[in-house]
Amino acid sequence: MSAPPKLVIDPHSNVPVYRQVVDNLRSLLVEGALQPGTTLPTVRELGLELGVHFNTIAEAYRLLASEGWLDLKRRRGAVVTERSAPQPPPDALANFRRNLRQLIAQVRAEGLSVGSIAHELDRLNRELSA
Amino acid sequence: MSAPPKLVIDPHSNVPVYRQVVDNLRSLLVEGALQPGTTLPTVRELGLELGVHFNTIAEAYRLLASEGWLDLKRRRGAVVTERSAPQPPPDALANFRRNLRQLIAQVRAEGLSVGSIAHELDRLNRELSA
DNA sequence: GTTGTTTGTATACATACAATGTACAAATGT
DNA sequence: ACATTTGTACATTGTATGTATACAAACAAC
Structure with missing residues (x-):
């Protein structure tokens, strides 16, 4: 599980860590580097790897889930879902x-x-x- | 004084207001729409116009001053300075x-x-x- | 030269946000 | 049943954001 593409986060950035994680993963998702069906690292694994608390990762995963990219379930982890492009807002x-x-x-x-x-x-x- | 180019700020954005002001003004500065010697609106004027407290504008002006774009002085206001492009950091x-x-x-x-x-x-x- | 006005500045405060610590709940294997 | 592995919920702590209020400096008017 979890082909972990290296995420780069800067703890000193003014951009909060959980959003850096979201932005990094969304790039990979949009570009197809993370295909539907792929299981991401668990929140604890990725948190350890990036040196942040697992709840910070969980927050990032939840955001991506609310955008329709991930399906979260206990004991199974975060799985990349199929997702069709939404209608863009007018602005x-x-x-x-x-x-x-x-x-x-x-x-x-x-x-x-x-x-x-x-x-x-x-x-x-x-x-x-x- | 103060040819006020329309700044667009969104109070509901997750980007803080003072940084929205900085980003907007920096665009105008880089693009030359605000030439050296120009006097910006006073912090109170711009604050009123954008519907935020003047201290929020003052914070934005101070950031731009620290980047070398503005010269701040009491009673005279914020004046756009000459500024040569710095050496870019390696990253x-x-x-x-x-x-x-x-x-x-x-x-x-x-x-x-x-x-x-x-x-x-x-x-x-x-x-x-x- | 005193006084008032117009500027940016400093400090204190309330609230919201970010990151963490800890306890919990659900799903699965043994 | 039980232990383990997952995500979740909530309280706590520190920091950031935005505001209110008082201040300081510069200049004008008289």
Whole structure:
């Protein structure tokens, strides 16, 4: 069980740990690296591996379950479910635009060059369409 | 004074208000919509406009000042400063990659199509290089 | 030069959130 | 039956967020 893809969490980030876990796992789920039927590590296992309390992992799993990605059951663990894409809320695109713009502004402020940012965008885009 | 570009903040977001203000303003600063020498609205003005306490705005201004964007002084207000791009930290690119990937995963999970995401990426990229 | 006004700043407080500790409940194997 | 392995529930503790209120500095008016 539990093909554990390495999750990277930063305990000093201002983003709370449980949301970092959610974001990491959701990436893997969306990209298909975690297929339906897969069993995730138990909350205690993953908590130990990441150095946080298992309740923090349980909170993350519950969030993903509420998004429809996981099915949680005692004694059996967290299993990835089938899930069809929902209808996007009407402001989804506008929000995405804003968040993307702010993310780019943030890294430009950090000193990343426009060139390397553009390169990354292109790379991701190519990866998407593939 | 204070050509007030419309900031959009969502009091129900899980992102705290002062950081929403920071993110919005940083976008405008990076993109040059707020030129050095510009005076921002006073903390009380902007607080009133956004419906939050002025100390919340003051916190945001202080963060931007600590990033080098603003110069704060009593009685004169918040003035946009000259600022040269710093040396990016060594993990900046990797972090950007991860954040971008997670942002895309998030909106795909919300139901946005790969096509519209790709289109947005392309648009932003073109806008960057322009 | 005193006074009032306009700014940002400092501190104290209430509330909410994040992470943990501990006890529990359910499912399964022996 | 019993023990074990899972997720769950709830209380506790520390930290973050947002507000209220008082303060300090700079400048203008007189």
